[in-house]
Amino acid sequence: MPLPFLTADRAFDDTTDDAALPFEDRDRWRRPYRPGPWRVAASAVLLLLASYVLVASVIIAAAGALPGAAACAGLAVLIIAAALRLLRMGTWVSAQGLRRVAFLSTHTVPWAQIASVRTAQQPVRWLGLPRTVQGQALVLVRKDRATGEQRLLLTDRNADFLARRTAFDRAADTIEVWADEYRRTA
Template identity: 65%
Template sequence: MPLPFLTADRGFEATDDVALPFDDRERWRRPYRPGPWRVGAAAILLLLASFVLFAAVAIAFTAPPARSGLVFGVALAVIVGALRLLRMGVWVSPQGLRHVGFAGTRTTPWERVVAVRTVQQPVRWLGLPRTVQGQALTLVRRDRSAGGAPPLMTTHNADFLGRVEAFDRAADTIEAWAAEHRRA
């Protein structure tokens, strides 16, 4: 089964005419690959789900159906959580910029975007309460101040921890995409 949200588009190059060159410009795209921390966490969750499914099958043969149904439900919840974890990130399309979190998604049309910029600031390490000095890609909207919005992505999140060059490429691509669509 193909998982299109795991693939990234070709990287941004200075010689390209457009910010994100690909065939179908109308689809939502994540201009970077999910990082090893995110993929590793999802793999561990899917491994856990396989054990829970095995337990559900064993319970289905030995216990009443209600118990096995409950365990199947837990396995399904773990699988959905792993897939949602893989889907998290920043997505772009001609309609706007989409920030997908674990519990929700915020979409901002390009008309409401004032700027997308990289700033040096304290950032959360892997989403935990601990903060370290790093870079963050921030979104400034017309209807809100820049200070209240969480960063779109940071050098210390699950996609870019230990991969500063990948963060720079992804931030440059998203900034170029924003510059192209704010002009149009």
Template identity: 55%
Template structure:
């Protein structure tokens, strides 16, 4: 089974040389993340999936032992871990011809391109791997035409780009180019 969410960076680098478009995909209406999930994000999701597998095996053993309430608790716990693991893999900025979508663990914010004032990279204190500790780094800010800017989700110290500064620069350039392309197309 192909894991398309893992191949976005490879497709982007291979096709960026051919086309001048920010995201040179045939189906521009489909939501895509223009960068690959990083090793920290994938590793964390893998650990959650491993815990879910242990809970599912525990549920089977508990069911064979005859305690259905304990098995049900294990099944609910496994389902919760599976949901969190899959949602963790989807965290990030997604783009399409329709707009920009910011996916967090519990919330998704979608903005049409007409609502996006600017997408830019700034130097500021950022959270290291999403933990409370902050370090100096780069963050990708998405400013709305009205209202507060979106919560900073893409930084060079996040789970997707830690120890990969060139990948962060490439993803930031693609997202900024995508936003500029759509603002230019709308005459803004």
């Protein structure tokens, strides 16, 4: 079964193409980078746990305790949904705007409301934990906020880009190009 959200489009990886936006169908939401090894490993561990919970559900059902089996199966479904959502997290772009997918929420900002998308050197959270380290972040500044609120889109220390500096630079550059192209037309 193909999982289109798991891999980035191949056109983003083509470094020989001079066109920054090489797509005919720009209305489709795309993540301009692949999920990092930390994110994939965490999802794989969750899916492994879900398989054990499903086996336990079958054993409990064979023992005749159907409510317990249903509870285990429901827990396995929740774990599988969490693993898939973890893989879907990140920054997505399309002709409509820029979308930031977090674990429990999704925020979409139309291109007309974006003042700038830029890379900044600042303290960032390491793997999403409370500990901060000095790193680079792709920052979104919105026009409609009076205070110039900034929202982090990507960091070079998150689960997608830890120890993948060139992948962060390529993804940040691609998102900045999408923002420049569509802010001009919006």
